[in-house]
Structures are given as structure tokens and as C-alpha cells.
Amino acid sequence: MASICQLENGLKAIQFRKVDGERGTIRIGKTSMRDAEKIKTKIEELVAAKINGTPLATDTAAWLAERPDTFYQKLVNCGLADERASMKKATGAKLEEFIDQYISKRTDASLGTKEVWRQGKLGLVEHFGADKLLADITPGDADEYKLALMDTLVRIRGKKKLGTRKLSSMTVRKRLQFAKMVFRAAKRRHLIAENPFEEVGIKATMPGMARFVTAEETQKLLDNCPNVDWRTIVALSRFGGLRCPSEVLSLKIEHIDWANNRILVTSPKTAHHPGKGTRTIPLFPELREHLLAACEAAPEGAVYVVNEHFRKSALGKQGWRNCNLRTTFEKIVERAGLERWPRLFHNLRASRQTELSEDFPSHVVCAWLGNSEDIAREHYLKVTDSHFEKASGALQKALQSGASQHRMASHGVTNKRENPEENDNPRGCRNVNADGEGFEPTVDFRPRRFSRPVP
Numbered sequence: 339m340a341s342i343c344q345l346e347n348g349l350k351a352i353q354f355r356k357v358d359g360e361r362g363t364i365r366i367g368k369t370s371m372r373d374a375e376k377i378k379t380k381i382e383e384l385v386a387a388k389i390n391g392t393p394l395a396t397d398t399a400a401w402l403a404e405r406p407d408t409f410y411q412k413l414v415n416c417g418l419a420d421e422r423a424s425m426k427k428a429t430g431a432k433l434e435e436f437i438d439q440y441i442s443k444r445t446d447a448s449l450g451t452k453e454v455w456r457q458g459k460l461g462l463v464e465h466f467g468a469d470k471l472l473a474d475i476t477p478g479d480a481d482e483y484k485l486a487l488m489d490t491l492v493r494i495r496g497k498k499k500l501g502t503r504k505l506s507s508m509t510v511r512k513r514l515q516f517a518k519m520v521f522r523a524a525k526r527r528h529l530i531a532e533n534p535f536e537e538v539g540i541k542a543t544m545p546g547m548a549r550f551v552t553a554e555e556t557q558k559l560l561d562n563c564p565n566v567d568w569r570t571i572v573a574l575s576r577f578g579g580l581r582c583p584s585e586v587l588s589l590k591i592e593h594i595d596w597a598n599n600r601i602l603v604t605s606p607k608t609a610h611h612p613g614k615g616t617r618t619i620p621l622f623p624e625l626r627e628h629l630l631a632a633c634e635a636a637p638e639g640a641v642y643v644v645n646e647h648f649r650k651s652a653l654g655k656q657g658w659r660n661c662n663l664r665t666t667f668e669k670i671v672e673r674a675g676l677e678r679w680p681r682l683f684h685n686l687r688a689s690r691q692t693e694l695s696e697d698f699p700s701h702v703v704c705a706w707l708g709n710s711e712d713i714a715r716e717h718y719l720k721v722t723d724s725h726f727e728k729a730s731g732a733l734q735k736a737l738q739s740g741a742s743q744h745r746m747a748s749h750g751v752t753n754k755r756e757n758p759e760e761n762d763n764p765r766g767c768r769n770v771n772a773d774g775e776g777f778e779p780t781v782d783f784r785p786r787r788f789s790r791p792v793p
Contacts, residue, residue, distance in 0.1 A: 340378045340385070342371070350374050352381050357388045362416040366409075384418040422531055431529045433475075434459070434468035440523050448610050450584070458516030461487065472524050473531075480517070480534040487513055488540075511540050549679035550722045551576060551689045558674040560628075567645045568670065570632040571663070574643075575683050577624035579690035579707045581607060582683040583663055587649040590641055591633055594621065601625075605708055619706045688718040695719060 340354035348368050356362040366377055383398045394402065402410075402419060413419040437459045441452060465483050466475060487510045491503065518535040525533050551559075556576045563569040574589065575582045584606040593602040599621040608614035621629075632643050642649060651662065664682060671678050679685055687707070691714060694703045700711050709718065 340382050342374045342378055352378050354381055354385055357385070357417055364412050364416060381418065384413070388418060431472045431524075432468070433466055433470045433472060434463050436472060436524060436529070437462070437520055440520060446610050448607060450607055451610075454512060455516055458513045458520075461513050462517055462520075472521065472529055475521075475534050477532075477534045477537070480538045483517070484510070484514060484538050484540065507540060514539055547680045548688070548720050549681075549685045550692060550720045551679075551686055555674070555676055556686075558676065559670055562670050562673040564666075564670075566628075566631050566635045567648065568666070570628050570644050571648075572667075572670075572686070573625055573628035575686040576690055577622050577628075578603075578619060579687050579694070581605070581687065581708075583648070583652050587642065587644055587652060589643045591636065591643055592641075594629060594633070594643070596621070603708070608708060614708070617705065617708050688720065691718045692720045692722065 340352050343351045343353055343363075345351055345365075349365065350367070350369055351363050351365045352374070353361060353363050364381065366374060369377075380398055380401055383395065384402070386392075387394050387398075393399075402413075405413070407422070410419060410422060414421050441447075441455055441459070444452070447455070462483070465486055466479070487505060490505045514535065518533065518538065521530065521533045521535050524530050556572070559572050559576075560569050563572060571582065571586055574580045574586045578601070580586045580589070580603060585603055588604040588606060589601070590604070593604070595601065601619050601621055603617050603619055605615060605617060629643065636643070636645075640646070648663075667682055668678055671682070691703055691707050691709075694706065695714075700714065704711050704714055707714075707718075
């Protein structure tokens with residue numbers, strides 16, 4: 339049993355018998371007797387749990403977790419609670435060291451993903467320092483890191499000089515997601531009491547990054563490619579919807595099924611997901627001539643459709659990087675007389691998904707391109723000029739057809755059906771759209787009579 343002791347100056351303390359039989363005292367400061375009784379009850383429950391070796395009740399455990407560090411340390415000193423992870427200064431809890439250990443153990447992540455994580459690690463280490471203890475990073479520090487990322491300037495390459503720009507919202511979002519993942523792992527290992535990045539995030543917006551590359555523009559690109567390898571790279575990206583460089587440079591000659599008009603695509607990006615290492619796409623008519631030319635030009639014994647020297651220069655120990663396809667492709671875009679667009683290869687792939695979605699169900703197109711319907715709606719599908727032209731053209735035809743039929747009826751010209759029962763138009767006029775189907779016009783073109791109001 340515990341008891342409340344009145345000290346001088348209105349201070350109070352809780353006295354109790356510890357597990358080893360000695361008397362313990364915890365000062366609780368100036369507080370009401372009612373609050374002191376609540377604290378005494380919780381201390382009695384802590385003592386009983388320690389003596390009997392039983393788990394704490396849910397409400398008692400929640401009360402204990404909410405205690406401030408100063409009061410909690412008093413409970414620790416009396417043997418009523420275990421030391422908090424946030425108070426530990428254990429080795430291995432330094433920022434850079436822990437991140438390196440965490441990444442090395444994530445065997446389920448691809449090399450490309452780990453390359454993205456490397457950028458996230460550099461951002462954290464640069465901001466906090468390599469030897470910063472995980473337990474010393476607070477939610478306020480996490481907010482400051484977010485603001486620092488949003489203000490970070492990076493160099494960009496121009497035609498004449500170097501410039502700077504801020505990190506895109508997508509980059510900031512990915513780095514914050516990496517930080518949240520790392521500190522979540524530290525919390526699960528009981529190295530920290532809370533994840534300071536738990537509520538830190540940013541909505542990624544990419545204004546002006548979407549660009550639909552038309553078939554006519556793609557033909558201009560193909561006409562200005564320096565060789566068959568580059569024509570194949572552009573065709574596979576735009577007409578096959580393959581990820582470039584990983585999927586384009588991983589396509590093998592033996593994976594083209596000419597008889598059944600299918601292509602087996604190897605996907606290094608999703609290979610670590612069960613059943614997502616490969617997918618099958620149609621041998622689209624736009625691809626056939628380019629793949630035939632590539633296979634005919636391939637040297638004897640070649641394995642890959644695109645010359646293997648591209649693959650060797652692009653694939654290193656850290657995954658797909660240093661590919662240097664962008665530099666040459668920018669020159670091709672310039673020679674084709676087109677204005678360079680952002681995300682050069684991604685927009686080729688996204689343009690193909692937009693096209694295919696016009697003719698095939700979304701789940702079929704996503705299976706061919708290897709993404710989900712949610713991702714497609716958010717990052718791939720685009721509204722093109724042809725959508726506006728198609729909508730306005732259909733409306734114009736409907737209006738013109740309806741106006742023409744009404745003019746015929748006003749001059750006494752009718753187009754009655756042979757079967758009177760089918761003539762459901764009381765005016766004897768049949769409205770036909772471009773497909774030869776009847777419809778009721780939504781706009782009334784009949785002349786109206788106006789009369790002056792009677793005074």
C-alpha cells in the first residue's frame with residue numbers, strides 16, 4: 339500500500355514499499371489531494387505488477403507512457419518502470435550508422451530503390467549531422483528539416499550557363515517518406531519512443547510536368563535518331579510503354595514472340611515484388627518494323643535488342659544510373675524541331691498509356707504497362723487536344739444534323755417510316771447522328787413567334 343505525505347510549503351510525496359522491501363518516496367510537488375490520490379493508485383498498481391510479474395492494465399500503461407521524462411525518471415529510479423528508449427544513449431543509435439545498417443538489411447529493395455534512399459540519407463546527414471543521435475531528433479526538428487528541403491537549391495544545366503532551382507515537391511515528398519520509414523524502423527527497434535516524422539509530409543504536385551507526345555512528333559523523333567539503336571529506344575518507350583532505361587535495355591531478342599505477336603518484358607524495378615518481375619505486352623504494329631530492324635542489325639550472338647554497350651554503361655553496382663541517355667535524347671528532340679519537355683522518357687511512356695486507354699479497359703492497359711490504376715490516373719493519364727476536338731466535333735455534328743432536320747420539317751418535307759407504328763416522332767422528322775442512329779435533339783431550332791404585350 340502507498341500513502342500520501344504532506345511536506346512543507348504545500349508539497350506532497352507518495353511513499354510506498356518497493357519490490358526489495360525498502361521504502362520508496364516520490365515527490366509529486368504542489369498538487370490537489372484528488373490528483374495525489376490518482377497518482378497513489380497508479381503507483382500501487384505499478385508496485386503490484388512488479389511484485390507479481392503481471393502486465394500492466396491498459397489504462398495504467400497509457401498513464402505511464404504519458405508521464406513527462408522528469409517524473410518518469412523518478413519511477414525508473416525506484417524500480418517501477420523501465421528506462422525509456424529516448425533516454426538511452428546506446429551505441430548504434432547514431433543517424434548515419436543506423437541508416438547504413440537499415441539499408442544493408444533491406445534485401446527486398448531493388449538497387450534503384452536503394453539509390454533513391456541514398457539521396458534521402460545524404461539529405462538527413464547533411465542537415466542533422468552523421469553523429470546525431472536518433473533520440474535527440476524531435477518533431478520540431480522534423481518540421482525544420484521539411485522547410486529546409488523546400489528551400490534547397492539545386493543546380494540545373496542550361497545551354498549557356500548553370501542555373502539553380504528549388505527541389506520539386508515530388509523530391510521533397512520522397513525524402514520525407516524515407517525519413518519517416520527510417521525512424522519508424524528505429525521505433526520498432528525501441529531505439530526511440532516516437533517517430534518525429536510521423537505527421538510530417540507534403541502533397542506532391544507537378545504542374546507543367548505532363549506532356550503528351552503525339553504520333554506525329556514521335557515520327558519526327560524517329561526520323562532524327564542517329565542509328566537503329568536509338569530508333570529502337572524511342573519506339574519501345576513511346577509505342578511499347580517500357581520504362582527507360584531499365585526495361586528498354588533489358589529486352590532480349592529471344593523474348594519477342596513473332597508468331598504470337600507478344601513480347602515478354604523484364605522489369606528490374608518491380609522484380610522484388612512477387613510475380614512482378616516480368617509481364618507480357620502485345621507486339622504492337624508500330625513496334626514491329628523497329629524491332630525487326632534492330633534484330634537484323636544486331637551482331638551475331640547478340641542477346642539484347644538494343645546494343646549491349648548501352649546496358650553496360652547504364653547498369654552499375656548501384657543500379658541503373660550514369661546512363662547518359664538524356665543528353666543524346668535532348669539533342670534528338672532539338673534536331674526534330676520540338677521544344678524539350680520535362681521527364682523526357684516518362685512522358686513517352688505516359689503518352690502510350692493515354693492512347694491505349696482510349697481503346698482498352700484500364701485494367702488491361704495497366705497490366706501491359708506494369709502499374710496500377712491509381713498510379714495511372716495520378717501520374718500517367720492525360721487530357722489531350724484530341725479529346726477536346728472529338729467532343730466539340732461530335733457536338734457540332736449533332737447540332738447541325740438537328741438544325742437540318744428541323745428546317746426540312748418547317749418546309750413540309752417529312753421522312754416518315756414505312757411502318758407507322760415506328761414513327762414515334764409526332765412531327766414526322768427522324769433525326770440521325772453520324773452513326774446512322776436516331777436521336778432527339780437537345781436544342782430546339784423551331785422558329786418562335788414573338789408578339790408585343792397588350793397594353
